[in-house]
Amino acid sequence: MAEPGFLPRPRFRHLLAALTAAGYRCLGPKVRDGAIVYEELDSADDLPRGVHDHQQPGAYRLQRDDSPRCFAWANGPQALKPLLFAPREILWTSAAGSDGAIAFHPQMPEALPTAVIGVRACDLAALRLQDQHFLEGPFPDPHYGVRRGNLFLVAVHCTHPAATCFCASTGDGPRAESGFDLALAELDEGFIVTAGSPKGEVLFGQLLLEALDPAQQATADGEIAAAAQAQQRTLPSRNLRDSLFANLHHPRWDDVAQRCLSCANCSSVCPTCFCHAEMEEPALDGSHSAHYRQWDSCFTEGHSYIHGIVIRADTRLRYRQWLTHKLGSWHDQYGRSGCVGCGRCIAWCPVGIDITEEAAAVCGGDHA
Amino acid sequence: MAAAKARLAVHKFSSCDGCQLAFLNLGEDLLRLAELVEIVHFAEAGPVDPEAPVDIAFVEGSISTPEDEERIRQIRKNSRWLITIGACATAGGLQALRNLADGPGWIAEIYAQPGYIHSLATSTPIAAHVPVDLELWGCPVNGRQVLGAVRALLFGVVPALEQDKVCLECKRHQAVCVLVAKGLPCMGPVTLAGCGALCPRFGRDCYACYGPAENPNAAALGRRLEGLGLVPEAVARRFLFINNGAPDFAEAGRHWQEQAHDPEP
Ligand code: SF4
Numbered sequence: 161m162a163e164p165g166f167l168p169r170p171r172f173r174h175l176l177a178a179l180t181a182a183g184y185r186c187l188g189p190k191v192r193d194g195a196i197v198y199e200e201l202d203s204a205d206d207l208p209r210g211v212h213d214h215q216q217p218g219a220y221r222l223q224r225d226d227s228p229r230c231f232a233w234a235n236g237p238q239a240l241k242p243l244l245f246a247p248r249e250i251l252w253t254s255a256a257g258s259d260g261a262i263a264f265h266p267q268m269p270e271a272l273p274t275a276v277i278g279v280r281a282c283d284l285a286a287l288r289l290q291d292q293h294f295l296e297g298p299f300p301d302p303h304y305g306v307r308r309g310n311l312f313l314v315a316v317h318c319t320h321p322a323a324t325c326f327c328a329s330t331g332d333g334p335r336a337e338s339g340f341d342l343a344l345a346e347l348d349e350g351f352i353v354t355a356g357s358p359k360g361e362v363l364f365g366q367l368l369l370e371a372l373d374p375a376q377q378a379t380a381d382g383e384i385a386a387a388a389q390a391q392q393r394t395l396p397s398r399n400l401r402d403s404l405f406a407n408l409h410h411p412r413w414d415d416v417a418q419r420c421l422s423c424a425n426c427s428s429v430c431p432t433c434f435c436h437a438e439m440e441e442p443a444l445d446g447s448h449s450a451h452y453r454q455w456d457s458c459f460t461e462g463h464s465y466i467h468g469i470v471i472r473a474d475t476r477l478r479y480r481q482w483l484t485h486k487l488g489s490w491h492d493q494y495g496r497s498g499c500v501g502c503g504r505c506i507a508w509c510p511v512g513i514d515i516t517e518e519a520a521a522v523c524g525g526d527h528a
Numbered sequence: 529m530a531a532a533k534a535r536l537a538v539h540k541f542s543s544c545d546g547c548q549l550a551f552l553n554l555g556e557d558l559l560r561l562a563e564l565v566e567i568v569h570f571a572e573a574g575p576v577d578p579e580a581p582v583d584i585a586f587v588e589g590s591i592s593t594p595e596d597e598e599r600i601r602q603i604r605k606n607s608r609w610l611i612t613i614g615a616c617a618t619a620g621g622l623q624a625l626r627n628l629a630d631g632p633g634w635i636a637e638i639y640a641q642p643g644y645i646h647s648l649a650t651s652t653p654i655a656a657h658v659p660v661d662l663e664l665w666g667c668p669v670n671g672r673q674v675l676g677a678v679r680a681l682l683f684g685v686v687p688a689l690e691q692d693k694v695c696l697e698c699k700r701h702q703a704v705c706v707l708v709a710k711g712l713p714c715m716g717p718v719t720l721a722g723c724g725a726l727c728p729r730f731g732r733d734c735y736a737c738y739g740p741a742e743n744p745n746a747a748a749l750g751r752r753l754e755g756l757g758l759v760p761e762a763v764a765r766r767f768l769f770i771n772n773g774a775p776d777f778a779e780a781g782r783h784w785q786e787q788a789h790d791p792e793p
């Protein structure tokens with residue numbers, strides 16, 4: 161790979177132009193309804209210049225100052241997950257023929273080359289897990305696969321962790337180490353650009369980058385290291401599986417069930433959660449039908465409904481399922497914990513339940 | 529020979545008529561529905577035959593007069609499937625607020641000749657009077673709900689009802705949470721999905737018009753609303769609104785009213 165180069169801030173639009181010329185639609189961070197969301201960028205002016213976030217358990221607010229930086233914030237409510245694992249989509253349709261036989265028709269998403277700008281390290285780590293889940297098993301998911309195959313990822317190293325972030329303790333950030341096509345480190349005067357893949361190399365070559373001053377690299381490295389230092393929360397990096405399963409009757413599960421709304425916001429914003437439900441939506445005249453898949457959660461009744469019985473009818477069992485799966489049995493299924501330390505489930509929980517606190521409470525004491 | 533068409537009726541009790549619009553606003557699907565079933569009674573749309581036996585009876589409105597009590601028993605006898613539509617028929621409606629107040633006192637204050645008003649002391653849901661086969665929540669219900677129920681019954685299966693909370697729909701639509709990002713007192717975490725998270729998608733807080741979802745933790749949401757700055761009386765009003773008669777909301781409302789009048793030390 162080529163040595164990193166420098167892209168002066170006024171030339172950031174060249175990156176968008178090169179991606180557009182290569183056939184990509186460009187998605188990136190924008191402010192919408194009081195949060196940073198990833199939507200189509202018309203120009204570099206759409207970026208959240210001078211926008212900063214304040215995140216706390218159950219609270220998220222933005223404010224602006226006159227900083228020239230466009231990536232001086234920690235992740236918002238969603239990033240890559242909804243772009244690949246659609247919140248709701250048709251998997252197939254079926255229609256009754258005149259002879260009464262039913263014919264099935266797969267519904268594939270349109271292949272839409274998509275560049276996402278501003279992807280964080282935690283979201284790249286989550287993407288690796290989603291790839292493993294959706295693509296690397298015996299039955300790769302074609303819907304996810306089409307979108308994944310058309311993705312170009314421009315990472316931005318994180319320099320502004322929120323109070324809810326703990327990616328340093330899970331080993332997933334704040335520096336984007338791999339899994340991107342291009343990575344950017346943002347400085348006041350511009351961006352340090354690194355290529356991370358052959359397609360990234362090609363684009364890198366089109367950017368007419370300037371030579372990098374070693375002092376710029378040192379500043380960027382310092383900011384990323386400081387971002388790791390600044391994180392206030394941690395999750396033990398050891399495998400919590402045995403601790404969690406030894407504590408299935410810990411009183412903390414009752415305690416959290418008093419607070420938890422069983423609302424599924426945590427699992428919906430979690431970039432690694434992949435549970436879904438499927439349903440049929442027939443046309444009124446019964447002649448044809450659409451088969452949908454949509455986001456589900458271990459916090460719903462339907463999730464544990466089997467043959468007339470709801471296995472996890474109360475919140476204690478549902479919260480326990482979420483935590484013991486995410487931090488415990490994921491190790492057996494995917495070789496690591498399902499948490500990449502993004503902190504979303506803490507900030508976007510309406511009642512501010514903190515996964516790091518709950519895990520510490522359950523695994524800390526000895527109630528086995 | 530084709531089998532006889534299923535017969536359908538839409539009845540109205542104490543209500544604003546808004547749920548009947550779920551049928552009237554269907555556009556072409558209303559014509560399709562009229563081809564699939566025989567609509568024998570639906571006063572707002574034309575056909576009037578309130579005592580006809582039917583396969584499917586949709587019932588809008590709550591029971592609030594002595595005549596209502598008698599009429600719903602007749603409808604039950606004449607109907608194979610009785611489906612309530614909307615907050616009034618399913619939880620007593622907004623008008624069930626009078627169950628918590630001095631109804632006769634209010635009538636006396638408002639009407640010059642209160643003797644002409646023959647109301648029951650309460651406004652109650654249909655299920656408090658006769659067995660109900662299916663309850664469709666919402667204020668108002670929408671076309672998707674009523675057509676989904678008709679389609680399932682014509683297939684001979686039990687209609688699959690929403691169980692999830694509004695938060696799930698909100699997230700599926702990629703709406704930004706107004707409780708977390710704006711501190712608004714959103715009722716989505718205890719409210720049944722079905723509206724498509726309409727209010728949060730327009731930047732305002734859900735006011736629970738679809739009634740309680742399964743496994744609602746009204747106590748925890750109430751505490752959170754208080755934490756957002758609502759006084760106990762205001763928290764009570766969040767629960768005692770359109771679906772004040774739904775047991776989970778009624779209980780939460782009572783609790784916060786007690787807090788308002790007799791705060792714990
Ligand atoms: S569990 Fe919470 S902190 Fe961990 S990846 Fe999921 S949303 Fe992020």
Ligand code: SF4
Pocket residue numbers: 419420421422423424425426427459505508509510511512513
């Ligand atoms: S932990 Fe929070 S976000 Fe998750 S289900 Fe419970 S209340 Fe909702």
Ligand code: SF4
Pocket residue numbers: 425510694695696698699703704705706707708714715716717725728733734
């Ligand atoms: S806006 Fe309301 S319905 Fe939507 S996620 Fe937040 S609390 Fe739930």
